[in-house]
Amino acid sequence: MIIANRLRDGVVVFLGPGEGWEPSIAAGTVIEEANDAERLLAVAKRHEGECRVIDPILIEVEIKDGKPRPIAIREVVRAFGPTVRTDLTEV
Amino acid sequence: MYRYDEFDERFVHERVTQFRRQVQRRLKGELTEDQFRPLRLMNGLYLQLHAYMLRINVPYGTLSSKQMRKFAYIARTYDKNYGHFTTRQNIQYNWIKLEQTPDILKHLADVEVTGIQSSGNCVRNITSDQYAGRAKDELADPRIYCELLRQYSFLHPEFSYLPRKFKIAVTGSPNDRAAVAVHDIGLRMHKNEQGEIGFEVLVGGGLGRTPYIGQTIRKWLAPEHLLSYVESILRIYNMQGRRDNIHKARIKIIVNQMGIDKYRELVDQDWEFTKNGVLKVPDEEVARINAYFAAPTYEKLADQTAALTKLRAGDKAFDRWLRGNVIEHKVPGYAIVNLSLKAPGKAPGDITADKMDAVADLADRYSLGEIRVSHRQNLVFVDVKQSELYELWHKLVDLELATPNLGLLTDIICCPGLDFCALANARSIPIAQDISRAFTDLDELQKIGQFTINISGCMNACGHHHVGHIGILGVDKRNEEFFQLTLGGSSDQRASLGDRLGPGLPQSEIPAAIRKIVDTYLVVREQGERFLDTYRRIGIEPFKRAVYGDQSQAA
Numbered sequence: 062m063i064i065a066n067r068l069r070d071g072v073v074v075f076l077g078p079g080e081g082w083e084p085s086i087a088a089g090t091v092i093e094e095a096n097d098a099e100r101l102l103a104v105a106k107r108h109e110g111e112c113r114v115i116d117p118i119l120i121e122v123e124i125k126d127g128k129p130r131p132i133a134i135r136e137v138v139r140a141f142g143p144t145v146r147t148d149l150t151e152v
Numbered sequence: 153m154y155r156y157d158e159f160d161e162r163f164v165h166e167r168v169t170q171f172r173r174q175v176q177r178r179l180k181g182e183l184t185e186d187q188f189r190p191l192r193l194m195n196g197l198y199l200q201l202h203a204y205m206l207r208i209n210v211p212y213g214t215l216s217s218k219q220m221r222k223f224a225y226i227a228r229t230y231d232k233n234y235g236h237f238t239t240r241q242n243i244q245y246n247w248i249k250l251e252q253t254p255d256i257l258k259h260l261a262d263v264e265v266t267g268i269q270s271s272g273n274c275v276r277n278i279t280s281d282q283y284a285g286r287a288k289d290e291l292a293d294p295r296i297y298c299e300l301l302r303q304y305s306f307l308h309p310e311f312s313y314l315p316r317k318f319k320i321a322v323t324g325s326p327n328d329r330a331a332v333a334v335h336d337i338g339l340r341m342h343k344n345e346q347g348e349i350g351f352e353v354l355v356g357g358g359l360g361r362t363p364y365i366g367q368t369i370r371k372w373l374a375p376e377h378l379l380s381y382v383e384s385i386l387r388i389y390n391m392q393g394r395r396d397n398i399h400k401a402r403i404k405i406i407v408n409q410m411g412i413d414k415y416r417e418l419v420d421q422d423w424e425f426t427k428n429g430v431l432k433v434p435d436e437e438v439a440r441i442n443a444y445f446a447a448p449t450y451e452k453l454a455d456q457t458a459a460l461t462k463l464r465a466g467d468k469a470f471d472r473w474l475r476g477n478v479i480e481h482k483v484p485g486y487a488i489v490n491l492s493l494k495a496p497g498k499a500p501g502d503i504t505a506d507k508m509d510a511v512a513d514l515a516d517r518y519s520l521g522e523i524r525v526s527h528r529q530n531l532v533f534v535d536v537k538q539s540e541l542y543e544l545w546h547k548l549v550d551l552e553l554a555t556p557n558l559g560l561l562t563d564i565i566c567c568p569g570l571d572f573c574a575l576a577n578a579r580s581i582p583i584a585q586d587i588s589r590a591f592t593d594l595d596e597l598q599k600i601g602q603f604t605i606n607i608s609g610c611m612n613a614c615g616h617h618h619v620g621h622i623g624i625l626g627v628d629k630r631n632e633e634f635f636q637l638t639l640g641g642s643s644d645q646r647a648s649l650g651d652r653l654g655p656g657l658p659q660s661e662i663p664a665a666i667r668k669i670v671d672t673y674l675v676v677r678e679q680g681e682r683f684l685d686t687y688r689r690i691g692i693e694p695f696k697r698a699v700y701g702d703q704s705q706a707a
Binding site: 066068069070071072073109110111112115116132133134135138139142143144145146149 | 178179180181185199200201202203204232247248249250251252499570571572578579581582585628631632633
């Protein structure tokens, strides 16, 4: 998947269908092919140049209970919010 | 109470207008992120994991109730109803929107607060003793000299692009509550043989990846030379500092590579040209700044010890709080009251908007409208009448701000860690929560006695783990969080860096490890010894065996 922060408010977003940016990881596009990863990352970089997002990167995810979940702890926290304030974020 | 002078007030408002234009240009694409980043950092705005984070200075940890209400307003209106007080006596908001930041800064400028120099490679917000101006053991109010240094270093053209950030702390008391030995420059007031007050100047202290205790570069410096001498230290650093390697760019690296004697020699050579020049501080200027920090007019009150003793005898919980969280004031009939932001299970330093408002109201009612922030992430009322302590205590209990754990094992310093911070490797707040839940017996905490636990989620050491009696450092090992313990650190007048106990442990094993260390200490401590004293006497081995058992040999 491609993750970034939205420029205007810093919210964590995922590149989704139709080249839109989704605040929910569940709505993001899971990329399975290397070619698609390269193409979509180029799209994300273009969006960065257009001041829509900051620092788009590819992250690895696994599918758990039919939903994507990042592999790296850091990206899990980014995707689901602080583990100490689950009242504030989507889990 | 300190207030801006007319220059600061005008400038800070102009800066907000300037930043508003910069944000607009960024949003329109006229500035790239690389161009914009240093501009936002100059105003205290970071991009963290979940959102932008805004760091606001609380100069020398001193706040008015009006400013605290504004913090509450910002938390409620622009953030998620809370803020986080930091080890640099600042407040951070975790959920800030870039497009709203100029409005936030405007609100803050209206109450004389700013994020300028809370970030970037400049002289950062200068920190000090949270009891400054009120402590009985103090020689003079250190904030006067903090303010002098701030006015001097604020946007100083020569020192706005240093090799790396630069932190200064000042204590006016022999009992160092400002951790001056782990700052780039630490200033300790003391008297020379003639009985004159001056500064011992320490240089090259710091934590992070390569921790050092500061070394004495000058044993006694007359206050009139403070600016010129600090300028020479900064100038040598600015010229010699490693700009090629961010991990070697702090002054501590230079001082320790060339040696303190050589650094002193270079500073003295530079200082020779400036010490009697324009930076010599006139007495009138000190007096002018002093007036900004003038103590309030106190009532002539009788000491209430007898009455308090009676109340304490009938109320064990009050007795415990008074013994733990209330400090002697220099004026008879008054007391200094610490508000613990470390209730069991809470994130150290966090406070909700509603509680900020309640604290502001209590400050107005009981403490002449003033609040302090400590580097241990608690709040303080510095002017409470002893006769009103019992009433105030009840109100603090209702707010969950009266946990009687000041200086005890659960008075934990903790950085935001991987739950919020883009630099962190591991989560630190859950560790603090686990420990505070494992040690809730107040009798036990008092029996254990003075004890500091400091937790950082990465090597950058915002949680000061190197100088905790127990330090806890979060590390990432193949995508799993582990926590390394260090023992024997201290940030007071006998500062020391902790020694690594052994291999990192998973989160689930930390409370039990702390328990084993504490139990070992309780068995071997001698009369009147704190944990730190016992550790310094017996060394690390007994604790290593307690935590790792037979594996300690392998470790």
